[in-house]
Amino acid sequence: MRVENIVACSYVSSNAKSFEGVEAATGNKLDGVFTVATEAEVDNALTSATTAFSTYKNISGHKKATFLREIAKQINIIGEQLVNRAVQESGLPLGRIQGELGRTTGQLNMFADLLAEGSWVDAVIDTAQLDRKPLPKSDIRRMLIPIGPVVVFGASNFPLAFSVAGGDTASALAAGCPVVVKAHPAHPGTSALVGEAIVNAAKSTGMPGGIFSLLYDDSYAVGSALVKHALTKAVTFTGSYKGGMALVKLAQERHEPIPVFAEMGSINxxxxxxxxxxxxxxxxxxxxxxxxxxxxxxxxxxxxxxxxxxxxxxxxxxxxxxxxxxxxxxxxxxxxxxxxxxxxxxxxxxxxxxxxxxxxxxxxxxxxxxxxxxxxxxxxxxxxxxxxxxxxxxxxxxxxxxxxxxxxxxxxxxxxxxxxxxxxxxxxxxxxxxxxxxxxxxxxxxxxxxNGVPTGVEVCAAMQHGGPFPATNDSRFTSVGSTAVYRFVRPFAWQDWVNALLPDELKDGNPLNIWRKVDNTYTKD
Structure with missing residues (x-):
C-alpha cells in the first residue's frame, strides 16, 4: 500500500507532517503513515487536472467507459485486502463493507453503460429554415459539456461508495471532468488502496495523468485550499450541515463562485x-x-x-x-x-x-x-x-x-x-x-x-438522493444514480456550425446512434 499523496497519477511526498490510520473498534494505530499534502501539491493537482481536462473532455464516451470499467476491475482485484482495511478503519461489519464494495464497482459500471449508450448528453437540434419570413432561422445545436476539475470530499460513513472511487468521482469522470479527491482522515488506508487502483486503471487505458489526484490531511487546511483554488470548478461533499455550509461559504466568497453539491443529512x-x-x-x-x-x-x-x-x-x-x-x-x-x-x-x-x-x-x-x-x-x-x-x-x-x-x-x-x-x-x-x-x-x-424504510438507497436512474435545504444545498440534483452526472455539465450551443467540426453527438446522420431531439421530436434518425 502506497501512502504518499497522488498528484496527477504520480506519488509525491514533500512534507514532514503526517498522521496514521486508526482501528475504530480499538483505537489502535494501523499500518501506514500518511503525508499531509502541501499547498504546492494542491496547486499541482489542480493545474494538472486543468491540463488533463483539455484532452479528457474530448475523449469519446466509449473510451471513458473503458476507463471506468477498468477502475472497477482494479478495485475487484484488491477486493479482500480493501474490505479488510475498510472494516478496520470504519468499524462497520464485514457484510456491510462487502455490499458497499459491490455498490462501488456497480456505480462505476453503471456510468460506463451510460457513456456507452450516449444519449445522456441531451442533444437538441433545431435545423435551419432559410426561407422563413420575415427572417430566416439559424441552425442551432445544443448538448451538455463538462465544466472542469471537480474536488471530491470523501465521506466518513461510506468509506467506499462515497469516497475515492464512489458515486461523486464516478459521475464526475463520466461527465468528462478530472477529479481531485480529499481523502477522509478516518480511512486513509482504504483511500490509498482505491487511489492506487484508479492510477493503475488510468495508466492502462491511456488517460492523461492529471485525470486523478488524491490528497491527505487530518485537518481542514487542504480541503479549504482545494475549494478556494481558482482552477476548481465544482465541489462535492457528504457530511454534516456545519461542514457542508462551510464549504458553500468558501465557494461563494471566491472571485468566481462555483457550485458545491453538499448532502448534509436529514432526520427522514x-x-x-x-x-x-x-x-x-x-x-x-x-x-x-x-x-x-x-x-x-x-x-x-x-x-x-x-x-x-x-x-x-x-x-x-x-x-x-x-x-x-x-x-x-x-x-x-x-x-x-x-x-x-x-x-x-x-x-x-x-x-x-x-x-x-x-x-x-x-x-x-x-x-x-x-x-x-x-x-x-x-x-x-x-x-x-x-x-x-x-x-x-x-x-x-x-x-x-x-x-x-x-x-x-x-x-x-x-x-x-x-x-x-x-x-x-x-x-x-x-x-x-x-x-x-x-x-x-x-x-x-x-x-x-x-410502507418501507428509508435506510438503503437504490443506485438507479430514477433515484433522487437529495432534497430541499438543509438536506442538501441544491435540491435540483441527486448524488446517487445515473443522473448524478448532471451536476458536472453545462449546456453549450453551436449556431450555423460546420457539420464536420461538430461533436459526433450533434452531427448530421447521428453517427453515435443516440436519442436526440430534432425539431422537437425525439429520434435516432
Missing amino acids: PVLLLPAALDESAEAIANKYAVSITLGAGQFCTNPGLLIGVKSASLDVFKTALAAAIEQVAPATMLTKGICENYHNLSTQVLNEDGVSVLAESKLTNELANQSTAKVVEVSAAKFLSNPKLQEEIFGPYSLLVIADDEQQRLEVVKSLEGQLTVTLMAGGNELESYTELLSALQNITGRIIL
Missing part, C-alpha cells in the same frame, strides 16, 4: 398512519428498530423522526419498539469524535422541555467507540415550540412525536425543514384521505417512500 420523518398501526403495529415497530440502528445509525437516511397520533395502536407500537431497542447490541461507530458527539447530543436532548426516554439499549461491551441505541418521545405541542428538536443526531437514535389529532400532525409536517426522505406507513386505502398531508410532504423532501 416517518408518518405512522392509523390503519397501518391497527393492522401491524408490532411488525412496524420491529422493522423500524432495525432501521434506526442499522450500521449504528450512521446513515444520512436514518429514520430520526417518527410521527404518530394518540391511539391504542400507537401504544402497542411504542411497547414493541421499546422492547426491540432494549435488545440492540452496541456497535462500533466510525470515529471517536462521531461517537462522543452522538452520546453528548442524545443525552443533551433529554434536557429539552417535555422530552423523555422511551427506550435505551440495555446491552454493553468493552470495545471502543460503542453506540447505545436510544428512542425518545415528546408531544407534538412541545416539538412545535422547539426547533432544536429538528436537529439531526447522527447515530442509532430516533424521536417519536405524538400528536393529539391529525390536524396537529399536519402542523408538525408543515413545520419541518427539507429532508432527503419521508416515509408513510399506511394501511388499506387510507392514503386517499390524506391529500393535504401528501401535498405538504412533497414540499419538504426529495423522495417519498410507502
Whole structure:
C-alpha cells in the first residue's frame, strides 16, 4: 500500500507532517503513515487536472467507459485486502463493507453503460429554415459539456461508495471532468488502496495523468485550499450541515463562485398512519428498530423522526419498539469524535422541555467507540415550540412525536425543514384521505417512500438522493444514480456550425446512434 499523496497519477511526498490510520473498534494505530499534502501539491493537482481536462473532455464516451470499467476491475482485484482495511478503519461489519464494495464497482459500471449508450448528453437540434419570413432561422445545436476539475470530499460513513472511487468521482469522470479527491482522515488506508487502483486503471487505458489526484490531511487546511483554488470548478461533499455550509461559504466568497453539491443529512420523518398501526403495529415497530440502528445509525437516511397520533395502536407500537431497542447490541461507530458527539447530543436532548426516554439499549461491551441505541418521545405541542428538536443526531437514535389529532400532525409536517426522505406507513386505502398531508410532504423532501424504510438507497436512474435545504444545498440534483452526472455539465450551443467540426453527438446522420431531439421530436434518425 502506497501512502504518499497522488498528484496527477504520480506519488509525491514533500512534507514532514503526517498522521496514521486508526482501528475504530480499538483505537489502535494501523499500518501506514500518511503525508499531509502541501499547498504546492494542491496547486499541482489542480493545474494538472486543468491540463488533463483539455484532452479528457474530448475523449469519446466509449473510451471513458473503458476507463471506468477498468477502475472497477482494479478495485475487484484488491477486493479482500480493501474490505479488510475498510472494516478496520470504519468499524462497520464485514457484510456491510462487502455490499458497499459491490455498490462501488456497480456505480462505476453503471456510468460506463451510460457513456456507452450516449444519449445522456441531451442533444437538441433545431435545423435551419432559410426561407422563413420575415427572417430566416439559424441552425442551432445544443448538448451538455463538462465544466472542469471537480474536488471530491470523501465521506466518513461510506468509506467506499462515497469516497475515492464512489458515486461523486464516478459521475464526475463520466461527465468528462478530472477529479481531485480529499481523502477522509478516518480511512486513509482504504483511500490509498482505491487511489492506487484508479492510477493503475488510468495508466492502462491511456488517460492523461492529471485525470486523478488524491490528497491527505487530518485537518481542514487542504480541503479549504482545494475549494478556494481558482482552477476548481465544482465541489462535492457528504457530511454534516456545519461542514457542508462551510464549504458553500468558501465557494461563494471566491472571485468566481462555483457550485458545491453538499448532502448534509436529514432526520427522514416517518408518518405512522392509523390503519397501518391497527393492522401491524408490532411488525412496524420491529422493522423500524432495525432501521434506526442499522450500521449504528450512521446513515444520512436514518429514520430520526417518527410521527404518530394518540391511539391504542400507537401504544402497542411504542411497547414493541421499546422492547426491540432494549435488545440492540452496541456497535462500533466510525470515529471517536462521531461517537462522543452522538452520546453528548442524545443525552443533551433529554434536557429539552417535555422530552423523555422511551427506550435505551440495555446491552454493553468493552470495545471502543460503542453506540447505545436510544428512542425518545415528546408531544407534538412541545416539538412545535422547539426547533432544536429538528436537529439531526447522527447515530442509532430516533424521536417519536405524538400528536393529539391529525390536524396537529399536519402542523408538525408543515413545520419541518427539507429532508432527503419521508416515509408513510399506511394501511388499506387510507392514503386517499390524506391529500393535504401528501401535498405538504412533497414540499419538504426529495423522495417519498410507502410502507418501507428509508435506510438503503437504490443506485438507479430514477433515484433522487437529495432534497430541499438543509438536506442538501441544491435540491435540483441527486448524488446517487445515473443522473448524478448532471451536476458536472453545462449546456453549450453551436449556431450555423460546420457539420464536420461538430461533436459526433450533434452531427448530421447521428453517427453515435443516440436519442436526440430534432425539431422537437425525439429520434435516432
